Amino acid sequence: MTNAHAKPTLRVDDVACFFDVSPSWFDRTVMRKPQRTLKAVDGLSFVIPRGTTFSIVGESGCGKSTLARMVVGLYQPTRGTLSFADGSGRDGFVRTQMIFQDPFASLNPRWRVGAIIAEPIKQMALRPSGVETQARVRQLLETVGLSGQDSNRYPHEFSGGQRQRISIARALAAEPEFLVCDEPTSALDVSVQAQILNLLKDLQRELGLTYLFISHNLAAVRHVSDRVAVMYLGRIVEEAATDEVFERPQHP
Template sequence: MSLSVPRGTTLSIVGESGCGKSTLAKLLVGLVAPTRGTLRYGRNRKGGVLHPQMIFQDPYASLNPRWRVGNIVAEPITTLGLRATPAETRRRVDELLELVGLSASDAGRFPHEFSGGQRQRISIARALATEAEFLVCDEPTSALDVSVQAQILNLMGDLQKEFGLTYVFISHNLSVVRHVSDSVAVMYLGRIVEQAPADQLFDSPQHPYTRMLLDTIPDLDDPRRDRERMGGEVPNPISPPSGCTFHPRCGMAREQCKVEAPVVVGVGGRQLRCHAVTWDVVRAA
């Protein structure tokens, strides 16, 4: 796959469970080494190496329960030598906690004393403690109540505007994705099958898998609307189908799809990997 994320924007990755979204997130932050290919990052604003950081899905498991919050947030500052003295580190921790909507006095408390939303705020503060400009967000709101999800998303949006942060946002919640994204990449069995600006993708999806995903969004104004139904489960990624890996579930599949893997083609400002859609565009031209 090939992805690029312009500075200060949000690229969302969507797809069914098991398609490789979380593996991609781990690759981006170096938790998993790529078996082939390369990752290239631009420079940060100071001209140094851009180091991505990750906000994990589960705020209950991603924080050390034996450490006080102040120590959790201070660890990357100390490890990277971002402040010269312990006093400066403590001041920076206080600043970060207040930045994410907590209090400086919370530094002395343990993670179990906080709600899920507050814990995710601590996770965000820890990521920002590295002075990172590129954050990989692996379903950061999926474990939270709906009202708390909105608060965390608003916080992330405010931080992005204030500091020019760049996000890769991974989520199952397509309504959230539409709200936060500048562009969206649809992933199936480890490959990006469609990538487009968010409004363009949601208003006019082209790939049959994208249409299938969007049909899962409830429509309160038209609950009985016609939907594109596709059966089957995601195939085993260790032994994927030949040709286009989506062809066993696709109503548009033809013989070519079973034997030849589609290449990425630019169509109307988006990137598509689909024989049927590409063939229709060529025929229309």
């Protein structure tokens, strides 16, 4: 599918993310309870070459979403660095977008689909006029397998799979090079999951996107990934090419 020797798009070096989960001030000072730190992510290192898919699997609470949030800049790492390089291999800014698990919660129910997808285009001034923004919205809807006319409808008028397509169109509207997909199909019916995975694969091929893909669904991971890392308690305990992990797994 991809060239594993391409220049890295994302380099993660000894990244950690700790949360202060101490008891309240009263409990600490009066009841003498100690301060507590939760090490959600504790020393991850990996490289994702441009145009490839790197997947993270691991049990609930092992730190996958915390990593995803650091990659898109929602959390700052406590330690370590995340560095992006663009297509020329220069260090710098790479546009990242995130696709969330729940397409029901992540779309504003009061907005028409057209307005939802136009939002990043307007915010980043990617098109010079309203007419061109609308044309771009229609094009994005068709790219994800919906119709241009769907822009006048509201999110609740769509099925779960269609809503995830709308989330993907909104993410693409920002013209990202890098997509973080955090459990993108786990809220969907099994029959719909494969369609969304195939859409993500097609988009990767057409647009040269790089993916960080997080999932509990091992069949999905096998279908889309070039490399797979197994996380356990905030660390990577195994990392290999997809076929290797599935043929000779070191961890259950």
